Amino acid sequence: MYRALPALLRGPAVALAGIARESGGEVVRLGLGPFRPYLVSHPDHVQQVMRLEWTNYQRMGMFWRPLERLFGHSIMGDGEQWSISRKILQPMFTTRYIATIAEEVSRRVAGRIEEWDGHARTGQSFDAATEMSTILTYIVNRVLFGDKLDRKDGEDIIPAFDTVANSLVYRFLMPFMPYTVRVPRDRALEKAVQRIDDVVYPIVRRAMDHPDDSTDVISMLCRSTDDNGDPLTAKQIRDALVSVYAASSETTAMVITWLWLLLKEHPQVEARLQAEIDEVVGDGPARPEHLPRLAYTRMVLLETLRMYPAGWLLPRQVMEDAEVGGVRIRRGSTVFICPYATQRLDGFWERPDEFDPERFAPAEGERRHRYSYFPFGGGPHKCLGEHLFYVEAPLVVASILSRYRVSVPTPGPYPMGWAASLRPKQKIMLKVAFAGRDRVGAAR
Template structure:
């Protein structure tokens, strides 16, 4: 029933009892949350999971309240963040002073202007790595998409973060370690109330992955600190920063920020592009138009930053890809003091779940929300869209710094691959979202890499 919250009374939240929610959340938590949100038509929903009773918030008005207008009351704290803290520590993904000081240092390094200035180097790194896929194509050997997307992204992101301070061998230890951490954490994410005194599946693998990351990153930090110079890479900037008291960041603070940015910049891009190929296979008209644009703009390559401004349809495809499969599929928050969302009373300490994956599927804001249609993002098509009906990079003060990096890195990768190959899906779907730290397919996606025929009719 509807009650006036301003008068001191509140609307009852919809509730989903444990016997209805738990089974679906254990089998397919990503789609289960989205379906609960769709059925509630954007109303606040309380998930009754025994002692754990979080609120699912999906309506764009309510998302905007949590992420922007009342963001100081909804913090990145609580049981959902505890598993991640063991990897990311106190950093740009934290709160208070660690977040404020980290953002002050990192924000200038992720502006559109700065990313554009290093796009040439990124294009070169991406082209070099994509060229190495020739051996698979010549041998008629399938590639594991997630593995290869991760390797390509890894090389490009390491250039941004570390410059020339990390060897290829060291860098290639990071990607699988981070991947292991991202997947082994899923039990803790699904059962956040489980005490850490109880060993659960994935704990051992997670901590081993954290140790591998530390073994790689800390020596690089010590070397960079000895000669930070005037390099534009992130690690050099972090080594040079001084606080108001004249002291710099310690090794742990630098490590936490590097690891956080690495995850946001590499894991999210690799996971998003893994979803691309099944979508193109299922939508040959979209694929043909994408191929035509890249053939026309890039030709036989190599891809270069000046091509980006002409890859209009490629950007539309990426925007729609992020609508259906946002890498950051869930953004947990904790209410610091009692408040109200959509007329529903939210008590201090309550967990609030924001899910871009769910909001992006609301029928009230998206026509045919489950269909893949890049035309949604044609110029002018989404001008009247609610600002928080689409937020794949979060929003408000905590919006992801890597947005500009993604829209340079991802188109360069797609163009480099499609100017050289015509990938064909080798494994049949359907593909189920796996609730890791970043959204990924539960099933392995594999491709055959056919060569491109350049010239008239090549895209046919």
């Protein structure tokens, strides 16, 4: 038993990575007061839990229950409702489908990034996480809502999701606390979810009353049926939309926020990234046809995802008594899968705490254990947004770096905060300057 509470309270992801490393990847039982989950970090064991025996490790229990208030019963749950949602949503996120919207995504990215010209002119710094979330949300809103969500409502719900992510932390810290007992920020959580519902439900109802043949997710959900051939209810559509929204904007936004910090600390990587973008994209903006040639950009993003996998903790409840790595685990127990810990495990990664995009040079992947690197999860719950990430993230990074030079005035070090996804603890400020002299002239 590993008495982990004080270390976990200081910094949970770092603490879990430390425990996994010390145990050499063995299954460890954590003593968190009355709550004693298991940490599973060895890639073989991760594969067992997430893929081979996944039905015995379900997304329910004290860690998932707080999320139900936001997600309802849909793609972020388990069981029948998850399976229905997965079947309906999966075709909307295939590589082929994402390719059909890539052109519009790139236009949206370019248009939104040009709005930084004001910052470039004044030299005013701005909050990286908020700005990355705004850009990513603008993309996701197109995918989910088409033109059915206006920009103001779209931007209004960003702080509501932010409040949810920060408020849930208290429930995660006190998973054993009954729901009849209020914990800090419960009321803020309720209000934020209400705000989200006030925006989303009217759009869902309008889309249901006036169906069209658009290819955005909400229109496709309105045309979908469940296993019995019945149309989806407004609640089912709302739950699917809100779940995908929550899973998509914050994650990618945080990965790109971490990227600016890593580039600041690794000027040689930054120089090579910039050189590739200059060569492939020129003075921009980045377009879908540039993506196949942005190979180093992709390597840098993959390494950023190794060091800072936004979905850093994937808890599961054990349905029947089980055995993992020789350790017996009783039904009802909680198992923690932590990509952050596994992706920094000695024995699977050399110099695991060092940022080195070369690990993702094309041939390298063949030598890796499939479950030593799983920023998008694995098995039947594998992330639906992975293909979208591979399109939107390089487009955002390359469009920004083809137009501006980015600097981070916030001094390091940059510890991680406590939230449902991996975020920097302090507010990170960015500054931009125009990349080309011509453009400075044009901007005047």
